[in-house]
Structures are given as C-alpha cells and as structure tokens.
Amino acid sequence: MSSLKFTAESLSNGIVERDFTLGDVPGVLWSPASGATDRAPLVLMGHGGGNHKKHPAMSGRARLLVTGCGFHVAVIDAPGHGDRPRTEHDEAEIAELFRARAAGEPEGPVVVRYNAHLAEQAVPEYVALLDALQELEEIGTDGPVGYWGINMGTAIGIPLVAGEPRITAAVFGQHWPDVLAEKAKRITVPVEYDMQWDDEHISREEGLALFDAFASREKSLHVNSGRHKELPRFEADSAVRFFARHLGGAATASA
Structure with missing residues (x-):
C-alpha cells in the first residue's frame, strides 16, 4: 500500500487543511x-465531473461537516481531474x-461510460485512502465512516460503498442507473x-430507478424542482444532519 504523505498545512476559521499524496494521488x-488529534468520524467525499478536490462544493461541504459536527473530511482528485494528468482515453471521452x-x-451515454471507467481506478484508490487515514491517531480503525458524492461522485461512490463494509452511511445523487443499479442493490x-x-440530462424515471435499486432499509429521496445544476444549497445542510444522525455529531452548521 502507498504511504500517506502530508505536503502542506494551513489553518483558517477553525479548520486545519492538510494537503497530502497517497502514492501519486493528491x-x-x-x-x-x-482537538485535531481527537478521535472523530470520517467522511470521504467524491467530487463532480470536471471538478477537483478543492472545488467550492468540496470545501463548502467539508466546512459544514468539520465546524458543525467535528468530523474529519477527505477527498482525492479523481483520475484525469485536478492535479492528475489526463490520459489519451480521458481526452477522447x-x-x-x-x-x-x-x-x-x-450526454448520458458518454458520461455513464466514462464515469464507469474512472470508477474502476478510483474505487481501489479510495480503499487505499481509507486504509491510510485509519492509521492516523485522530481517525483510527474503529471510528464510523461515511461517504458523500453527487454526480460523478455517485458513480465512484456506489461501487465503493457496495464493496466497503467500513462505510456505514452515504449521500448520493444525480446519476443514471445504467451500470450503477446492480451495484446499488448490494x-x-x-x-x-x-x-x-x-433535470435536462437525467429523466425522472432514471433518477427514481437508481433510488429504488438501493437495498437499504433506511433510504430517503430528496426531490427538488430545477435543472441539473440547480440542486439547492440547503440539501448540503440536510446531508450534514444525516451524517450527524448516523455517525455522531452536533450538526449545528448552516450553509
């Protein structure tokens, strides 16, 4: 397993931000x-397509989880995104x-195919990341772990959560059921x-089909009016409350 190396650290508004590399993955x-060294739950996040680990959606969600619940939050650049080079396959897709x-x-057929390809590489990377983070004293091997990813973050997160028993709660959204529905059943x-x-890209029937596929006894569907990129910001507050219920935390943050 690749070792986790911290490369930079900063402090702002009560949050410690530490850049790291896990092998060649930033x-x-x-x-x-x-209490940065105190034990606390961990939430892994996956960013959307075309974005990166420090996209405002990622840093904003992390702020809510850290300041509202006292959690640790980690995200890596997906293959071909952020600080990772694109391959010829990435460029072609x-x-x-x-x-x-x-x-x-x-756009669905292209996005589904490309995201499935990225997930094949990213899922083992997230498993390795979880292994490495659980070696840190402030996280440990016995603390609860969640996952939060929308769009491409869902394409990576569903196969990850389906095969990773350490993750005990998850927030997903906005993806096609192709490829993912069978994994969601697990x-x-x-x-x-x-x-x-x-949503102008994902039909209502497709969105409902993916939700229906989850075998979870507890699952909630949050539907809002609006187009694909108009997911209300208050859904982030709902996700924080969801993780607070299932991982433990105060959930006092607001967007």
Whole structure:
C-alpha cells in the first residue's frame, strides 16, 4: 500500500487543511483545529465531473461537516481531474462529450461510460485512502465512516460503498442507473439521495430507478424542482444532519 504523505498545512476559521499524496494521488484532509488529534468520524467525499478536490462544493461541504459536527473530511482528485494528468482515453471521452453537447445529443451515454471507467481506478484508490487515514491517531480503525458524492461522485461512490463494509452511511445523487443499479442493490447502509425533478440530462424515471435499486432499509429521496445544476444549497445542510444522525455529531452548521 502507498504511504500517506502530508505536503502542506494551513489553518483558517477553525479548520486545519492538510494537503497530502497517497502514492501519486493528491488529496486533502480537513479537520477541526480544536482537538485535531481527537478521535472523530470520517467522511470521504467524491467530487463532480470536471471538478477537483478543492472545488467550492468540496470545501463548502467539508466546512459544514468539520465546524458543525467535528468530523474529519477527505477527498482525492479523481483520475484525469485536478492535479492528475489526463490520459489519451480521458481526452477522447471529453472530446466526445463536448461533441454530443454541441450536437444537442444526449450526454448520458458518454458520461455513464466514462464515469464507469474512472470508477474502476478510483474505487481501489479510495480503499487505499481509507486504509491510510485509519492509521492516523485522530481517525483510527474503529471510528464510523461515511461517504458523500453527487454526480460523478455517485458513480465512484456506489461501487465503493457496495464493496466497503467500513462505510456505514452515504449521500448520493444525480446519476443514471445504467451500470450503477446492480451495484446499488448490494448497498444496505442508510442512504440519502438527491435528484432534480426538471433535470435536462437525467429523466425522472432514471433518477427514481437508481433510488429504488438501493437495498437499504433506511433510504430517503430528496426531490427538488430545477435543472441539473440547480440542486439547492440547503440539501448540503440536510446531508450534514444525516451524517450527524448516523455517525455522531452536533450538526449545528448552516450553509
């Protein structure tokens, strides 16, 4: 297993931000400044397609979890994203996505195929990350772990959670059921799922089909009006309360 190496550290507004590398995979770990070495739950996050580990959606969600619940939060750049180089395959798939978009063709077939390819590499990386983080005194091997990922973060997160028993609660959303529905059937931990009722890319039937596939006894569907990129910010507050219920925490943060 590759070793975890911290490469930079900063402190701002009560949050310690530590950049790291796990082999050649870059990531970031956010922790509470007060009691940064105290045991606390961990939430792994997955970013959306075309984004990166420190995208405002990632840092904003991390802030809510750290300041509101006292959790540790970690995310890595997905293959071909952020500080990781793109392969020829990445470039070809991105070009095909832009071509389909310009031609007014459905983006789903390209995104589903490409995200499934990225997940094949990213899932083992997240397992290795969890192994490494649990060696840290402030996280440990016996603390609760959650996962939070929307869009591409769902494409990576569903196969990860389906095969990783250490993750005991998850927030997903906004993805097609192709490829993922069969893996979702293996997930039994509590799940919160977000979808947009007027999503121009993912139909209502597709969103409902993926939600329905989860085998979890406790699962909640959060549906809001609006298009694909209009997921309300208050859903982040809901996710924080969800993790506080299932991992432990105060959930006092607001967006």
